[in-house]
Amino acid sequence: MVYGDDAGFRMLTEKITRDRGFRCSSYKDKCLRRRVAVRMRAKQTTSHAEYASILDHDPREYDRLIRSLTVNVTKFFRNxxxxxxxxxxxxxxxxxxxxxxxxxxxxxxxxxxxxxxxxxxxxxxxxxxxxxxxxxxxxxxxxxxxxxxxxxxxxxxxxxxxxxxxxxxxxxxxxxxxxxxxxxxxxxxxxxxxxxxxxxxxxxxxxxxxxxxxxxxxxxxxxxxxxxxxxxxxxxxxxxxxxxxxxxxxxxxxxxxxxxxxxxxxxxxxxx
Ligand SMILES: C[S@@+](CC[C@H](N)C(=O)[O-])C[C@H]1O[C@@H](n2cnc3c(N)ncnc32)[C@H](O)[C@@H]1O
CATH class of the missing domain: 3.40.50.150 (Vaccinia Virus protein VP39)
Structure with a gap:
């Protein structure tokens, strides 16, 4: 279990920013970690490096990850x-x-x-x-x-x-x-x-x-x-x-x- 692995997580977020222009460094770390961990679990991996390589070979997973990082919950007249x-x-x-x-x-x-x-x-x-x-x-x-x-x-x-x-x-x-x-x-x-x-x-x-x-x-x-x-x-x-x-x-x-x-x-x- 290496979800807490800082170097691996940093490498992954830098990759996401490079590949997709999603500026991870401006988002709260805790939120990013939680959402990345959910996608990693879905892909049955505990290694950030392995997940990075999955992203390289599976553009649909990459799209899914970005969607989960953006949190799109809303509704009419919310509050x-x-x-x-x-x-x-x-x-x-x-x-x-x-x-x-x-x-x-x-x-x-x-x-x-x-x-x-x-x-x-x-x-x-x-x-x-x-x-x-x-x-x-x-x-x-x-x-x-x-x-x-x-x-x-x-x-x-x-x-x-x-x-x-x-x-x-x-x-x-x-x-x-x-x-x-x-x-x-x-x-x-x-x-x-x-x-x-x-x-x-x-x-x-x-x-x-x-x-x-x-x-x-x-x-x-x-x-x-x-x-x-x-x-x-x-x-x-x-x-x-x-x-x-x-x-x-x-x-x-x-x-x-x-x-x-x-x-x-x-x-x-x-x-x-
Ligand atoms: C939780 S929703 C809020 C929707 C609506 N404003 C509401 O309160 O119901 C957050 C939205 O912010 C968008 N978002 C996240 N990061 C953004 C960014 N850097 N620039 C523009 N929109 C962003 C997400 O894609 C998502 O649709």
């Missing part, structure tokens, strides 16, 4: 209380800036449930305030490092389980059924586009962002990468722009002075 703050506080504030293009970025959007959830709330607000023409100036960008996940996001067919936290009133209006799956109302779908992007490349896919939602992504990153990303998010936000993190994520160190809390419990902040 409804957070979306409730977005609905009641953030969207009305954004709507007041009706003379601007409204840019929303869902960074680390997995299979699209998060950006579509934001689109649904914006569409609902536009209908309620009789301002649907304002939707023409809304663009929601969903990005992720995982291209396969983005393919699912683009197809926009979802199983019942993806609608976990969705309120009943939104289900009937926004998720037409097709062949036993839920799909997305075209009026919402057209608000959202997807693009592959590695947050750790610091090559921003957009700027002057009014609402930046990055939830349950940076929790997997080392502190240094988190600090760098908070500074980058601050730079990319428009004046007064909003940042939403995951429930288990917090602004740390210097980043605390870059944003003011709108609702600290739900991790909703505004650019200071």
């Amino acid at each position: 409804w209380d957070t979306y409730s703050v977005i609905e009641k506080k953030v969207i009305p504030a954004l709507w007041e800036r009706s003379d601007e293009e409204l840019r929303v970025w869902s960074a680390g959007c997995a299979s699209g449930e998060e950006p579509y959830s934001l689109g649904i709330l914006m569409h609902k607000h536009a209908k309620e305030t009789r301002s649907t023409s304002h939707l023409d100036s809304v663009s929601i960008l969903g990005t992720d490092i995982d291209g396969e996940c983005l393919g699912e996001a683009q197809r926009a067919f979802y199983a019942e389980s993806a609608l976990g936290d969705t309120p009943a009133s939104l289900r009937t209006e926004y998720f037409p059924e097709m062949a036993g799956l839920h799909t997305m109302l075209p009026e919402v779908r057209r608000l959202v586009t997807f693009e592959c992007n590695d947050l750790l490349s610091y090559q921003a896919p957009t700027q002057n962002v009014h609402l930046l939602v990055c939830r349950n992504v940076i929790i997997y990153f080392e502190r240094e990468a988190q600090d760098a990303l908070f500074a980058e998010f601050h730079r990319l936000l428009a004046p007064g722009g909003f940042l939403v993190l995951g429930k288990v994520e917090s602004l740390l160190g210097d980043a605390r002075s870059l944003f003011t809390p709108v609702n600290a419990r739900e991790r909703v902040f505004q650019k200071a």
Whole structure:
């Protein structure tokens, strides 16, 4: 049993970064070790060197490993209380800036449930305030490092389980059924586009962002990468722009002075 073998593990993560561009050194070691160990068990090996050689000969296993390293768990309206703050506080504030293009970025959007959830709330607000023409100036960008996940996001067919936290009133209006799956109302779908992007490349896919939602992504990153990303998010936000993190994520160190809390419990902040 050599799962704890540091040199072997280091050699493997360096190989993964070289071969696949997946920047292992910015991810928390503990998470990587756990996920690599699961794949090694599945391949019935306890040696990192042997597993590295399996990866060389089995591209499908390599894909499986990368997918397991990225953790793609998500659902519509995950943590409804957070979306409730977005609905009641953030969207009305954004709507007041009706003379601007409204840019929303869902960074680390997995299979699209998060950006579509934001689109649904914006569409609902536009209908309620009789301002649907304002939707023409809304663009929601969903990005992720995982291209396969983005393919699912683009197809926009979802199983019942993806609608976990969705309120009943939104289900009937926004998720037409097709062949036993839920799909997305075209009026919402057209608000959202997807693009592959590695947050750790610091090559921003957009700027002057009014609402930046990055939830349950940076929790997997080392502190240094988190600090760098908070500074980058601050730079990319428009004046007064909003940042939403995951429930288990917090602004740390210097980043605390870059944003003011709108609702600290739900991790909703505004650019200071
Ligand atoms: C747990 S999911 C979170 C999905 C959604 N934001 C939510 O909260 O439901 C984490 C997502 O982050 C993506 N991810 C991981 N590392 C990334 C990186 N370096 N750049 C962009 N996305 C990344 C993964 O591919 C995965 O889809």
